[in-house]
Amino acid sequence: DVKVTQSSRYLVKRTGEKVFLECVQDMDHENMFWYRQDPGLGLRLIYFSYDVKMKEKGDIPEGYSVSREKKERFSLILESASTNQTSMYLCASRDITNSPLHFGNGTRLTVT
Amino acid sequence: DQQVKQNSPSLSVQEGRISILNCDYTNSMFDYFLWYKKYPAEGPTFLISISSIKDKNEDGRFTVFLNKSAKHLSLHIVPSQPGDSAVYFCAAGFSGTYKYIFGTGTRLKVLA
Numbered sequence: 222d223v224k225v226t227q228s229s230r231y232l233v234k235r236t237g238e239k240v241f242l243e244c245v246q247d248m249d250h251e252n253m254f255w256y257r258q259d260p261g262l263g264l265r266l267i268y269f270s271y272d273v274k275m276k277e278k279g280d281i282p283e284g285y286s287v288s289r290e291k292k293e294r295f296s297l298i299l300e301s302a303s304t305n306q307t308s309m310y311l312c313a314s315r316d317i318t319n320s321p322l323h324f325g326n327g328t329r330l331t332v333t
Numbered sequence: 334d335q336q337v338k339q340n341s342p343s344l345s346v347q348e349g350r351i352s353i354l355n356c357d358y359t360n361s362m363f364d365y366f367l368w369y370k371k372y373p374a375e376g377p378t379f380l381i382s383i384s385s386i387k388d389k390n391e392d393g394r395f396t397v398f399l400n401k402s403a404k405h406l407s408l409h410i411v412p413s414q415p416g417d418s419a420v421y422f423c424a425a426g427f428s429g430t431y432k433y434i435f436g437t438g439t440r441l442k443v444l445a
Binding site: 252 | 339342376379384432436
């Protein structure tokens, strides 16, 4: 079974802090994704990476950056956290296009 | 512009009966569709997918139907069980792109 592990289940950060969310997958998947889930808005794509060191913006990249230095690890960075970034963050990986995404359990981030 | 829509935010069904969850899309280029189930405080779990070359796909109690002319897909769960109570998301994508577009979700409650 594919395992996608997000380092934190719950995080509380202050406005203006730099925040790192880490994600690791164990199935040698090429593609990795960061989504956020908000009530009434579904899952929205922040960034994705189709290979090591490669990244592309999703639908809501503002205020975020990402890093993929190794194939198994994909990090989401909030450069200066704001209260509107309070959300559930979900990491996912996938082997090839037109195949299912495998999600981690999510990180519930609260910015105060 | 919401390209993938789940117009019913919630649905209640009696245990043992059929649950039908609906999803509409606007982009006729979509050629791969997925359904996910999500429990609170967990990541989405892949349920079933369908390619646009098919109009039906079954996996145990779950069947997905695709009506390309109507740009509509549905997930049927038969028989429904209390453990099926969760939020269900549909998603769509098309060949040559990396991302999937998710709907806003439907909360299913199966009553014992």
